[in-house]
Amino acid sequence: xxxxxxxxxxxxxxxxxxVINCTYTDSSSxxxxxxxxxxxxxxxLLTYIFSNMDMKQDQRLTVLLNKKDKHLSLRIADTQxxxxxxxxxxxxxxxxxxxxxxxxxxxxx
Amino acid sequence: xxxVSQTPKYLVTQMGNDKSIKCEQNLGHDTMYWYKQDSxxxxxxxxxxxxxxxxxxxxxxxxxxxxxxxxxxxxxxxxSLELGDSAVYFCASSRFPRTEETQYxxxxxxxxxx
Numbered sequence: 219x220x221x222x223x224x225x226x227x228x229x230x231x232x233x234x235x236x237v238i239n240c241t242y243t244d245s246s247s248x249x250x251x252x253x254x255x256x257x258x259x260x261x262x263l264l265t266y267i268f269s270n271m272d273m274k275q276d277q278r279l280t281v282l283l284n285k286k287d288k289h290l291s292l293r294i295a296d297t298q299x300x301x302x303x304x305x306x307x308x309x310x311x312x313x314x315x316x317x318x319x320x321x322x323x324x325x326x327x
Numbered sequence: 328x329x330x331v332s333q334t335p336k337y338l339v340t341q342m343g344n345d346k347s348i349k350c351e352q353n354l355g356h357d358t359m360y361w362y363k364q365d366s367x368x369x370x371x372x373x374x375x376x377x378x379x380x381x382x383x384x385x386x387x388x389x390x391x392x393x394x395x396x397x398x399x400x401x402x403x404x405x406x407s408l409e410l411g412d413s414a415v416y417f418c419a420s421s422r423f424p425r426t427e428e429t430q431y432x433x434x435x436x437x438x439x440x441x
Binding site: 248249253255259260261262263266268304306310314315316317319320 | 331367368369370371372375383417419427429430431432433434435
């Protein structure tokens with residue numbers, strides 16, 4: 219079946235850039251998403267990218283998609299302590315989303 | 328106003344009991360979902376309903392029975408609760424059952440089975 223993988227943990231210093239990576243296996247994915255989950259909270263959609271795009275920028279967030287390698291990344295510029303959370307990538311095909319296991323981002327002051 | 332709400336927020340119960348989790352969305356969406364997030368934070372879809380009809384039913388034990396009385400509500404009833412059912416259950420909704428439609432998530436229901 220479809221598989222989405224992410225590294226478990228990332229630690230950065232405040233003000234640095236964070237890059238969270240994700241790989242997926244389903245070549246029929248039409249949309250790819252990044253969600254943020256803060257402690258004790260639900261999932262908040264951060265951004266998404268259509269599968270025929272290479273890049274999408276939204277303020278401090280930059281999404282890069284390499285469809286050939288099935289690799290998705292989320293870059294957060296000028297990372298703040300409030301960005302500390304778990305970040306999930308998800309790929310969508312048909313009417314289903316498949317989520318990765320989440321990357322826990324820790325931002326040190 | 329909360330877009331997608333779930334009750335209860337926390338649920339602690341004994342093994343073998345039957346419990347229900349409720350979900351309501353006030354976004355006017357046609358499609359609603361239930362996801363399970365385990366202790367390792369893996370998030371898996373369980374069910375999806377579109378216009379009160381079941382459209383996705385992943386490999387979920389028969390003890391789990393979703394019910395959609397109307398488009399705005401999707402409840403999850405769990406019979407004979409087991410220890411392995413302990414998890415956070417998230418409800419979500421989208422306008423239509425298509426991938427390009429953004430899914431909006433509720434705050435989650437934290438279920439602990441003792």
